[in-house]
Amino acid sequence: MAELTTHTGGGPALDAATLAKDFPLLSRKVNGRPITYLDSAASSQRPSAVLDAMREYDETTHANVHRGVYGIAEEATRRFEAARTNVGRFIGAPAPSREVVFTKNATEALNLVAHSWGRSNLERGDVVVLTEMEHHANIVPWHMLAAERGIELRWLPIDDDGQLVLDDLDAVLDGAKVLAVTCMSNVLGTLNPVAELAARAHAAGALVVADACQAVPHLPTDVSALGVDLLAFSAHKMLGPTGIGVLWGREELLQSMPPFLGGGEMILDVRKDGFTPNDIPWRFEAGTPPITEAVGLGVAVDYLRAVGMDAVRAHEISLTSYALDALRDRFGADIRIFGPQAAEDRGGVLSFAFRDVHPHDISQILDEYGVCVRAGHHCAKPLMRRLGVNATARASFALYNDERDVDTLVEALDAAGKFFG
């Protein structure tokens, strides 16, 4: 890693207000007020660099990738594959050009795992271990396999602080074939000890699948250090476009996996009596891939790298800490913030209950103040049940948010409280 001047998080501090100027959407108004965008956990905004690069590619270089002989087809292929390698390097992939599979989103990446690896390795009675804080994207594909194959799902519980309870970990992992775990909860912000979990799961003989949707955009992420086997994330949460996601997998593991979808690109040969699948990673990329989006994702990665993921993390810790203090100071017992209570133990995601005002109503009033927060179950219904709520309101940060955004949130929440008296 590059030499860094030392600040709280080990990286150079970032200036969120300056960075925010790179994001055209953040200059718009909502209901006559400057937008306060606090929903980056659902989808982040994109800097001009990403938007411009996609447009420039479309205007100058676009052609279908692979097998094109003419110049721009070759150029398009080169840019598509360069984006792949760039993304691979960003997450510390040992073989970046072969281990990064482009999918539609993280959801498709996780479905790919359950479908391809799951169907060729899991049989009736086999155990898949999940956690109570998983997103539906890391639950439902396993449920579908359970319905089809009769596999058993086991759940690692959480405690009242939103941390995984690991006391019985070895018992839960005993005989398990898969551990599928999120690196960071999209509701609680909890940062799971993935490296430790992976080591214990491997000792028990289980494959480790990580959902890194909330980690890659906000924390330095190194697949080798994490020690996981497969890892999924989406471009649209990391300053990139929608329509493209990533499955990273260890090279030998991907080699052993059968194709997911069938069609063009994913074959070496097709005969009347069958087909020969392509090499990795193309084996898992049936049909024309999201080429413009890959170019955009590559530039999003460049942007994050230039800011520095250590700086991003340090900034989000300090902003989260500021927000926790501001909300508690102003609202005291009227606000219940879910998840770990110390900023260092969590990402920049704050789910809360405010008095007995329903999250929908909170979000509606906040919108009046230009404040965008999400209200709902956040695709984590088992977690909602564990928390004993139907829904929460959730404010989430990215590198372009600063303390003024938090102040606006606090003022708007105060107004919501007064409105519902």
Added chain:
Amino acid sequence: MPGLEDLYREIILDHYRSPRNRGELESPPAVRVEGFNPLCGDEIVVTIDVEDDVLADIKIAGTGCSISQSSASLMSAAVKGKSLAEVRELIGTFRQMMSIHESTLPSDGAGGGSSEAAEPQAIDIDALGELAALQGVVKFPVRIKCATLSWNTLTQGLDEAGVPA
């Protein structure tokens, strides 16, 4: 941009703060139906007593936002003691008030809330009484599902009770 006062009328806030007909009737004999709003996880339980051709009693349980809770409360007050034919008609009128925008929303398949994309007919707002306060909800399309949840659940209850549509 419509203002918040279009959405949160005084009557709505009143029914939200002091909901009418809260609770559950003993079932059986009451018919009990649960409704879900998959968008937000809100749940509602409607129990009804049908006697001869009258909706003799109704109770509402569950949790939800101010719009879904007040809509349910307003509905319970409006339909209690009415003839079944009147109840069906009121549901129709209410749906019409909401459906102008609902028909443009993707159906989530919950509780048969989709509406035939017919030309919006003139609605007899007077017939809706206090319910007309919910009119402003159509200006906030994402909240329409909140307002219609209890009505769709009641419809399901009437169907289960064998009340002709």
